[in-house]
Amino acid sequence: MKIQYKNIYIFITLLSLLINNALQAQEVNNEALINQDTIGISIEENHMDIGYDKQRREKVTSSISTVKGKDLEQNFNLNLGNTLYGRLAGATVTQGGSEPGISAPGISIRGLNTFGNAGSGPLYVIDGFVTSGSGTSNAFMQLVPEEIESISILKDASATAVYGARAANGVVLVTTKTGKEGPMKVSFTTRQGFNQAQSLPKFLGAYDYSLLYNEALANDGLAQKYTASDLEAYKNGSDPLFHPNVNWYDEVLQPIAPVASYDIKFTGGDKFIKYFVMANAINSNGLIKEFGDLDEESSNSKYEKYNFRSNLDLNITKNLLAEFKIGGAIERIRNPGTYNVGGTFTLLQQLPPNAFPVFNPNGSYGGTNIYANPVGNLLSTGFAETNTRTILASLKITQKLDVITKGLSVSGAIANNNYFESGTIKTKTYPRFSITKGANDAVIYSPATGQLSPLTNTDETLDQYRNITIQAFLNYNRTFGKSDISAMTMFNTDNITLNGTTANATDPYKHNSFSGRLTYMYDNRFIAEFSGSYMGTETFAPGKRYGFFPAGSVGYIISNESFLKDNNTLNFLKLRASYGLVGNDVIQTLGSGTRYGYFQTYGGPGYTFGTGNSGFGGFQENTIANPNITWEKEKTLNIGLDFTIFKNLHISYDYFNRDRYDILVSANSIIPAFTGIPSPNLNQGKTKSEGFDMSLRYNFNSKKQFRFFAEINGGYFENKIVFNAEAPNLNTQSLRTNSVIGQPFGLNAIGFYSADDILLRQTDPASVPGVVTEVIKAGDIKYQDIGGPNGMPDGIIDVNDVMAIGNPSMPNFTMGLHTGFKYKGFDADFVLQGVTGNTVYLGGNTFHAFQGNGQVGPIALNRWTPETAATADYPRLSSRDNLNNYQYSNFWQRDGSFIKLRSAEIGFTFPTNVAKSIKMDSVRFFLTGTNIFSIDKIEYGDPESLAGYPVMRTINMGINLQL
Template identity: 65%
Template sequence: MKSIYKTSVQLIVLFILLLAQASFAQTAESDTINLGTAPVTSLFSGQRNIAFGTQPAQHVSTAISTVYGRDLEKNFNLNLGNTLYGRLSGLVVTQGGSEPGVATPGMLIRGINTFGGASNAPLYIIDGFISNGTGPANAFMQLTPEEIESISVLKDAAATALYGARAANGVVLVTTKAGKEGQLKVSFTTRQGFNQAQALPQFLNAYDYSVLYNEALNNDGLPIRYTDADLEAYKDGSDPVFHPDVDWYDQVLRPASYASSYNLNFGGGDKFVRYFVSLNALSSQGLFKKFGDLSDESIDSKYAKYNFRSNLDISLSRRLSAEFRIAGSIEASSNPNNYTTGSTFSLLQSLPPNAFPVYNPNGSYGGNALYANPVGNLISTGFYNNNSRTILSSLKFTEQLDMITKGLSVSAAVSINNYFEQGSRKSKQYPRYSLARGVTGDTIYSPPVGQLTSLSGAEETLDQYRNFIVQAFLNYQRTFGKHDISAMVMMNNDNVTLFGPASDPSNPTANSTDPYKHNSAAGRLTYVLNEKYIAEFSLGYMGSEIFAPEKRYGFFPAGSVGWILSNEGFLKQSQAINFLKLRASYGLVGNDIIASQGLSTRYAYTPTFGGGGYFFGTGNTGVGGFAENAIANNNVTWEKEKSLNVGLDIAFFKHFEASFDYFNRDRYDILVGSNSTIPLYLGVITPTLNQGKTNNNGFDFALRYNSDTKKTLQFFAAANVFYATSKIVFNAEAIQLNPLLLSTGNKIGQPLGLKAIGFYSADDIAQRSIDPKSVPGVLTEVIRAGDIKYQDIGGPEGKPDGIIDGNDRMPIGNPSQPALSGGLHTGLRYKGFDLDLVFQGVTGNTVYLGGNTFHAFQSNGQVAPIAFGRWTPQTAESATYPRLSSRDNLNNYQFSSFWQRDGSFIKLRSAEIGYSLPAQLTDKVRISSARIFINGTNLFSWDNLEDGDPESLTGYPVMRTLTLGLNIQL
């Protein structure tokens, strides 16, 4: 941490020097000030960020979607990924939980393209340098919108080929803000508000729980547990000690928690030095009640993040320039009981309301051997502090070589990025007691479960990595009359070193301190003729150390063409079509994050050996030995993908712009088990082989309308839609009695389960259509009327065999990832008022109702209102839930279509309404502008699920945030 403090001090000194220097800077035209609705941004004008450079938007012949940081600022979120819902066509963002400092959203570019454990995650590039990490360690997620100029999603092979074997899943390209010539400009923004759970699981109170539990016991042929007197005591609350009725969520969570953020930006400079500096502080209190206020041995749940950035562009001479970037974030979180909240929410979702009171009459904690006390856990088991820091730094020099030939330049760059996470653990135990009523009515305490211990501590490293990157470029840009030529050749070397418990990115089951190395060379040539015809060729050549030497390097070529029809004579004078471009691309890219079942080592091409053993003699005495693990595979290589993209860009009627892309992606050389090619009777552990194939095709579409900017009322709407269908073309699977169990031909991620076809009736049992004692096979549950009936297809040729087991599984529902997603970003401005709204919608996905939240009384757990629809002889025709059972029912709670639900939804992801103070008022206080606003995130959800939020059925809930904000610009 000392290095952080030293860096912070140096940064403050640098700020002072820059501010002093800025006071003498030449005045230039100011940047566009974002007051309310974002400035109108054309899809087809200006410069666009591409791999390792920029390109005029009209010359782009690849598939790229872009969003600007000024749009993302209208969103209060703890990580950057959660600001991107519905923003970019082709980018699917899925909720990954909401726990501060822990949860990050999932991000997929054009859907799922691989299976078997290989990564579908995109490659993240920040200011030209690879910055991949996992979970909270992903530096991209830690950025703030206020420091970002733009985020571009590179979607096709021609856009990503320069990244070689790391490009097949697409690339998220981030460009941070740079200083511009002009006088010092200062912007300050603050938001103050609160968080609350968007939805929490609902459970029955103690009375309803007891009534239904008696029914479940009766259904199982067991004596009831709760007498009429017990039920009455639960109903009227007259005996809270022996008949408690505890809402555990209410005992642990508060209705709202405080959240705030502060951001301060500086920018300006002259023709010699240009600077951009950003400071950001964000804090969010957790949903837990303030248990730290009740005990010195506990702590309040909270999270804080501090970001800083200093971007300098320096003209060292007429031809030599330098770019220096240093940025980072410091995160700190605190929680009682554990580093994260997962175990607490798991307990809340399991603990019945009448299990025990929070506190016993003598002040001790209620509890028993089966369940701990959530309140006791949060007050009396200690506290955990988690601190992490991320540093991103880079230095780049560029020399113009016009003395050799005009338009030629050479650059060299180096980047050092690192992440470190440390934990401080203070833990203890506490006793809890269950109660019984004595013969004389007195209270009898059981022996304690757990013992009181003193607080003990430990300091530990939770994660750590370092990334060192060196790059060199040769660039050429020249226009000869009608000919526009640009070219780039680059070399890249990056080394990632993991320390301690950090996971191996290519095999999560292995830990290693060996550096992960990538060497690559790449080139791009773009030719534009007469501003009409575009041709571009890209080539990546990359190697990785995880493959055998002879398989270590590979070529990844791609090409694209474009035709700007609107510059042709037959369209040039069109009043309806303002811009029209056709484009197409095709290429080969790779994915080298290929973790899969069966990989015994990071270096799968080398043989490894482990413990074996033999048994000798009549006593079967074990003797240690040594045996080969999975057979080494010298041919292991990266996944490859051939990607086709055909697109159209059009601007029409002056106010409309649209972009459409069709894509087809064929991926092969996916690592899969060798079950169909190597028989198990060989007696060896067979290796995984590059045999799998998939196909993913679909389209993405974006449409934008901008009203006349000269009118008093200004309006815009930007919509995007993405659709993809992906399937497994080949998976080397063993032969199945039921061919529906084969994943080949199915969607990637297709769930396989039993198909529910109703409930068994009393007539089914009476007619002995099933064995009344049991159903043979895997499901050995005693079947009764009201149990779920499954389709029997497990016999030869899919015919019934009278057995319900794993062979009766079939494709049910849809994958968890949506097939279709879309977004709508709209806003208006009228005089000083402005409104900004972002909606996101998804469909074609399935969610599953599982665990204690929905499976009544399983593992002695809870029961939710969904169980009111249970089967009884009286409700047999209308029941929506199986008969209740007090046991862990092996039949009713199988993975089946009965528990699947439509996961479609439309959500209002963010909304902001603001008012900009009149200039005559701000001029009096000598500020450039001032704006007050109210912002909300995750405000509403329209979905088909009555039993919770489709994105978060269990665990830490999705958060709704409301803030009041102020922006001042000097």
């Protein structure tokens, strides 16, 4: 904290000096201000990344969305994926938590179009090379915006076909920054701020807990636990030792935690060499309290990340070019004790406020044989540290062959992507004691639960992989009169070696591919393109390892017709259409226990014989092998429209239709379970998806230095499972066929049982159905009975009564608004994201009162009682784990729609003469906020994170210096 305060002091001193100089300035260099681009309004580049190549924008007939790295810098996050909310049309980014260094969001392109255990995430490509890993270990998530030129998502088959069997879920392309010819420019940016929880679960205090627990006991026909004197002590807080009222979140979490970042960049070059060099550091303390300051054998929660990058472009000769890129990240994560997201936050959500005090009078930890002490867990069980290293290095050599024919070139490239994660765990145990009041208020200690042990050390390798890629290219670009031809052919081979906990981790994952793209443009009006890949992988059986993935697209630039060229309203109009085939080979984990589904495996516990069922060792066939197993395939149609009107309004719209087949599923509809044969995995599954995505951008520049822009993007999709080979069921409403991918299935709640229902159930149980494992009482949740033959009631509520309820957890409509303005030296930038079409589930101790001896939240205040039967929206309270009320049902589902202000930044760029007075080219001060507010329908938490580590709000101020 002292370091943070020192940084802030230096920052404020420098800022005061700058403001003083600004007030004394007599004039402002208006021309310089107009040319500066501090809010993301810039002239679009003439070329865009289309995968393994760049192409002039007017020639592109594919569906691609792009965001610039400089725009992402305005959203301060510890993980790159969390900067993409609301930024890319067609991308759905879902919160994966906010724990520093651990959490990574989910990214889907045009929704989901597969199911089961098949991979549904996109392919990540950095500077032309596929990256490995998942979650935070993926090299993409390790990058920082400061090193990124652009991020693009490839959405249709014409854009992704060159990636063949790896591209059906879309492709995320990252282009890192390179140097530009000119004198060296230096840029330094620092941010100083803090994190805080956007929302935390809410629970009732000890008095309300005890009062409601007595009611729950009475509802169960049990004696009350808390007397009137107990309730009074909880209410007035007069006896914190034997009647504690502990807010465990306050004991474990701090309200704010410091965060800081530092970034320095060098760029420049001449006609022989151009360079971009960057170093970036991020520090975050997280929300866990500073337990390391209280015990030298514990540790403060700390996250550190250091990124570096050096990109060089060399002109070795006039026709021989070289590109060398190296970048990486070093991470260090420390946490106290037995902390982990699942264990720590589950305990915080479960532990009642009156369970025990944090510390007993003799200084020992409070606790019971049921509950551990969260403070003791973090203060007296040691600490853990993980260290990760990510390195991405590539070298590409290009030889121009104009001597053979103009526009011809050949290239060769090699890249290496390495990731290594190691851990050090220091562990010990501690005793905890429960206390009771004896005679004369004496404190009586129970026998210890647990014991004191010394600190022990364990070092381990947690994860590692390496990916080596070799590529060869032949490129051709030439214009003949009105004909413009560009062509690319390439060979790619990559070898990914894992050494983690994955099954068959030591076997390399290998891909070979021959890819190509041919684009023809006539008279700047008509465009035709063919692309494709012939790709193979060792995952499948010999003779089944290679496949061809073609795609074609056409475009028509109508605005270049003579009758529209002088139109001042319609400045640009292009129609696009594409159709093609791509694949998804991430299917190896489904059911077979091995990634080689064509290879028969054996195992099992053995066999039993005789009347005594004596066991004997042996082997049996696991899931039956399928020698014809292959990748998923998807045929995709895309129709697009791009146009510009009034020079400042740019609109792009795409409609897509995706048909995926050969999805790997268990053959439950073919081989019944009673045969005893492990059902083989067959490529029989089918899905269908369609929807649209669009983007709209408006720019306004006035002669009075006022500039404004607004960009709206959105995406919508509908999907369904066409066939999944599921077994027949008498309850047809429980079948997944024709349902939405990810559709939740559960019971349909139809209100509460009334007292009359209970009386009727006692005389005629079949007329008032209920679960057979629970004694139903008035105030319990009542469910629809559909589980009999032909969907008729059978008087029992069980698994046969499930039906489609609510919506999937992934929203099917996402919209983003990016807007900002600049006036003279002032600028502002805002990003809002909205989603709908999803459902969240209220589960666990936050919402299920007293379950697992847990807490009770304010949601239970409007519970059912005989007096509130007409208005209650929560079932009767029960002290037991009620097997009826907490069935998975739509009673606990809520609309997950929200609108969030994902980021906001306001800044001020000092006049040029003020900057020059301190030997700077440019000085800018800014204030940034991330995850600032949410408008949603969830009263008791954030719809993206109802449990575990809370969503973080970040506020920071910063300064950028350029010289």
